[in-house]
Amino acid sequence: MSKGPKSVPEGLQLPTAGDPHALSLERLLQNLPGAAYRCLNDGSWTVHFVSAGIEQLTGHPAGAFMARPGLSLASLIVPEDRPAVECRIAMALHKGQSFQMTYRIRCADGALKWIYEQGTATAHGGGHLLEGFLFDYTRVHDADLLAREQASYLQQAHDAIVAMEMNSRITYWNNGAECLYGWSAAEARGRKFSELVCDKLQAYHVAWESTLANGEWSGELSHLRRDGVCIETDTRWTLLAADQGCAGQKILVISTDISERKHHEAKIYHLAFFDPLTDLPNRASLLDHLRRALLGSARTRKCGALMFCDLDNFKYLNDSQGHAAGDMLLQAVARRLEHCVREADLVARLGGDEFVILIQPVEDTREGAAANAETVAAKVVAGMAAPFQLAEMMYSVSVSVGVTTLSGTVDTVESTLRQADAAMYQAKACGRNTYRFHDPAVQAAWSARAELESGLRRALRDNEFVLHYQPQLDRSSRVIGAEALLRWRLPSGKLLYPSEFIQATEESGLIIDIGRWVLQTACAELARWQRWPDTAGLTLSVNVSASQFTEPDFVPMLQQIFEETGVQPSGLKLELTESLVVSDFTHTAHTMSTLKQRGISFSLDDFGTGYSSLAYLRKLPLDQLKIDHSFMRDVLTDQNDASIVRSIIALGDSLGLQVIAEGVETPGQRQFLSDAGCFIYQGFLYQHALSAEHFTQYARMVH
Template identity: 45%
Template sequence: MLLRHKIVLDTAQDGFWVTDAQGKLIEANEAYARISGYPVDELLTMHISQLEAQEAGEEVRAHIEKVIAQGHDLFETRHRHKDGHLIDIEISTTHQPELQQFFVFCRDITGRKRVQLEMQRSQDLLNEAQHLGQLGSWELDVASGELRWSDEIYRIFELDPVTFAPSYENFLSVIHPDDRDKVNQAYTQSLEDKQPYDVVHRLLTGSGHVKWVREHCTSDFDEAGKPLRSVGAVQDITEQKCAEDQLRIAAATFETHEAIMITDPDGNILRVNRAFEETTGYNAEEVLGKNPRILGSGRQDKEFYAEMWRRLKEDGSWTGEMWDRRKGGQVYPKWLTITAVRNEQGATTEFVAIFSDITARKQAEEEIRNLAFYDALTQLPNRRLLLDRLRLALPASARSLSYGALLFLDMDRFKVLNDTLGHDYGDLLLIEVAVRIKHCVREVDTVARLGGDEFVILIEDLGKDAAESSQRVALIAEKIRVALTEPYRLRDSVHRSSPSIGVSLYRGNAEPVEVLLKQADMAMYQAKEAGRNAVRFFDPAMQLAVETRAMLEADLRNAIANRELRLHYQVQVDKEFRPLGVEALVRWQHPTRGMVSPGQFIPIAEESSLILDIGAWVLETAGAQLASWRNYRVTRELSIAVNVSAAQFHQQDFVEQIAALLRRHGVEPLRLKLELTESVVMADVADVVAKMHALKALGVKLSMDDFGTGYSSLAYLKKLPLDQLKIDQSFVRDIAIDSNDAVMVRTIIDLAQNFDLDVVAEGVETDAQRLFLKQHGCDAYQGYLFSKPVPVEEFERSLGGL
């Protein structure tokens, strides 16, 4: 039996040896001798550690202990051939404890390992190729439903092969919900048609990312046409889809409304879009291969382009405004951005220029600038631009010590033109005025329109001598005045006008801009007061008068509240010197100025709203006085005449104010006489007549003051419900020596008698005047001959006391 075993072992293809408990070979066959290259007799002198190439001596001993413990072992290791090369060996060993020996079978698996290595290398190469190509493969056993995926599919699908079990249903779950039906239908249809399918669809990964893949599949069928196996490939085309999207966006962007031009590094045009053709007038064929210099306008110099190229090289881009020329020759502004396209090495491969025609924007900016700094009607500088230039002119004058001047100009009676012919004609006049003024001055001078019919001319560098500068600007102002007095042809009408011009000289910046304008304005008003159509220079005394007037107005605003106003009364008598009544005349007792003349403060009040407050106070005070006099016999029959201003009378509720006054004080209406001037009556005859009738209905008496000084006509006089005419003192003053005044007074008296009106003469200062008036039928008088205006206490004493 042992002999038969030995024969088997000696003829076996696998090596065999026996070792003792320490690992020393005590038996070996010829097969292992062939495998190891050692003769059998030499092997019997060796320890297994001398053959072992993979485990060290300590590891061999440890392994022997392991086999003793287990009783057997099967493992792979490496032995070293006698010539030194390594041999892959599969060891199967059994421990024989009763013999204290190990039986060891050794199989040379070098060839097998080589094949396995080649197969693994091929698989690795396939996996690497799939990874590089982002292409995974799969195989489906249709009958069993078993699905096998390559590693790359797991990576594409972002799935863990350890936790995810491939199946067709699981595969569909990874597909984007919107694409599942499409993919399933493609596969099902391919089985029905027995044709491959190719489909592009999306994946929805566990992380929420969307991927794009292209899937191709083919199937094998049996003779009956039943599907057996499907194999396919899945390629990740996400980057490709993104690139396609970018190309699509780029293509759409390239055809944007902005012009695009692409050049090579040398500036030769490679491509342009449609907006380029529309903007420049050149079609693509005309510019491809050309240099962008064909678009140049010549407005930019060499330094401009040198700086542009410097920025392009340093920063990779340049943005700015420049001017180009269209094919037709038109020069236009454009907003340009040039960007350098560089490769991975940093070398410029192309330049991309994007630009747009900004003609409309420039026009809009110019229009906005004109609206901000120029008058829309005359195209002259407006107030803002004038002030800017004036603020520059004053420091310049200070440096050069040269005089300059401001001319403030206003067209006389411009409102009449607007009111009669309309604002269209007024605008035509202003446009022509602007043209004429500009023709009278230098190009460097500023002609501005402040608004309405007000113009200001700024003239610089008149000279360093004050007298010469004054003379020079006087000649310019006179030239302007003469030019503006020439007739104006306004459509089908000829209009005549004239200017009032105020002049203010300056040197240096000692006076603020606003002060200089105010001085010129004041001088202009002096020209108007001088009769219009005149030139006046600013006088410091004028400034003092204005400042005094302003202070007076400020004080007047507090006069009523501070109880500074007084009423003085001037008696009116009949031909027998019996008192008929009084005229109430307002006086102002200023705490520091003393008694202020009505001639000083009444004009100020009339030019502001103060006249309404003062008029109301006078009426209220007069009403209270009538109520008081009603209690005394000597004053019970007296009337009080109160002057009513135009502003006061034209208040909408003036009649209601008078009615309330009468009720409040309980006085007889006929004791209150309201004196109206001709200017009040003639302003709006229909409205005035209606109010006068309403006042008459209350029982109030109405007198026309200063009759004969205005422009009343008999027709108007007939319509007015008057009770009395009052002869102005300017006619009374010289009736004894001036035949014209005498005729005027007799005419007024006759007129009053014919209209059945009372008549009273004011300003009677001599007995000769009184006798003349009495002789011609005037039986009521007022003046210093009888009494000056006096406080109420003094007037009451003159009556003998109350």
């Protein structure tokens, strides 16, 4: 029988002579203070590879293990330790984890050594291969044993000293622990340390994992006394090696009561960084938070804001009612200000009647930060409107707010405070009880947006909105329907398109009321078409915003419009965006199905620009896909756009959906669509959007 090594198992790669990588690996293994191995998990741990360091570790050369038959790793382990080792490996295999353990071996010269082993298992055939590393643990073990012996002399130490097994069960509990926690040693032994005294298990687990990984951990932990009182401790955990003849390990915990020190520290901190009257952060705390916010802003390139809030005519209250009434007002104002901000933001009191709000830098642009700050500033001004109850007196006060945006790349603590203060005085100069932005550009943008929102409310009230209708034609150039398009006719006669105001309607929430008006007007016009034979078969497409479609009363609102206008719902087609479909698919699908039962049809607007997947298209009751005009613009010159358009048409055909293209402006584009299988068109090649009267005339002319 051959004495050479067995054939290499499938998937097992061993170093080969002459291989430069093998030579490099061999040199690496020779310099390691131990031995690397690979063996079968066959009960004897038959070796397939072991590095040369095994000889220094055990006294046996590597060849003795590699020969067949040869030495096995299991044969070196002292019999008393072997069951625990087998158990540890079996547990690791069961959990799919790596394993670490210590045990004793008998060397070639008869000497005993403690070995530390770390390894892992990989599946091989019907069993497992074990791979790992062994090193001499004797000196460490003896040192730990000595430390444990010396620890026995600390029974009377003032600190709490506790030893626990790896399952958290307590094995040692000194007199200091009895005094600190209130349980006697007899009561504590055998109970789990984590259950007996740990207040926050998450912190306990962090300490546990760190101790296992690094051998020790130190820090502060909250512990519970027997009487339920929580105490703060300065704690050190140390991982102890196994006792002689035992494969287990223990953790030594030494805890010092620092509750009194922590209480004094908290009191000193509060006195240093909080206002004693309002309990808000004071000037020192604000400066620290502002400095940190600017540093974070410089690192993340995010923008935030700072707001100076000054009470109007506060001196009058102090002079007329006394400082006690003034203090009560300041305390009440502080609480209201806290309700005006997000949890991450900061409200501080500088002194007197001056308060500051720090909006954390989370926005990508100053404009975004200004929008957030504007929302908060408006809440602050509105929040002061309700009178304050001051003892037996009701008192009203207003506030002037100065706002500045901040960016850590250009702003400093000093410049930010100065700009916010200047903006506050600008608010005072504008009549008080308002807010102003320091940045002239931001102030101008805010004013323009406020003016736009005010105009939109006026337009809705004064019926300045109108609907125009862009014809939709088939392959025979017959009008088969139209899309309703919103326009805003200003009192001056100028006509504004949605791109100029639709974002403001969404940000202000007016999109809901405007959308209701659009549906009401469109359905009334469609009802008029349905009363005439030559236009009765036309369909009308209406865009519906995501926020409107997800409103709880959207279906009842539509039903009410149908009843008021007398329109037949079968002529109405709602155009939905891809983003709506993806963001709330379940609700969208349910609403669509409900409306589908009433005869309404659906078109997926701007298809190809969003996120729709085939799965969504299959599950939604759609009737039509609409090719976005952005693809049509260059469809004759851009191969990518041409391919996308062909794909959309093919997809619609495969799903049984009608396909319509918008933005058709040239005969060449129409011919391309026709060749690709799209036969419904909308665009300037045929007609711009028309008023209701002109559309009816046009539809009858080309019907």
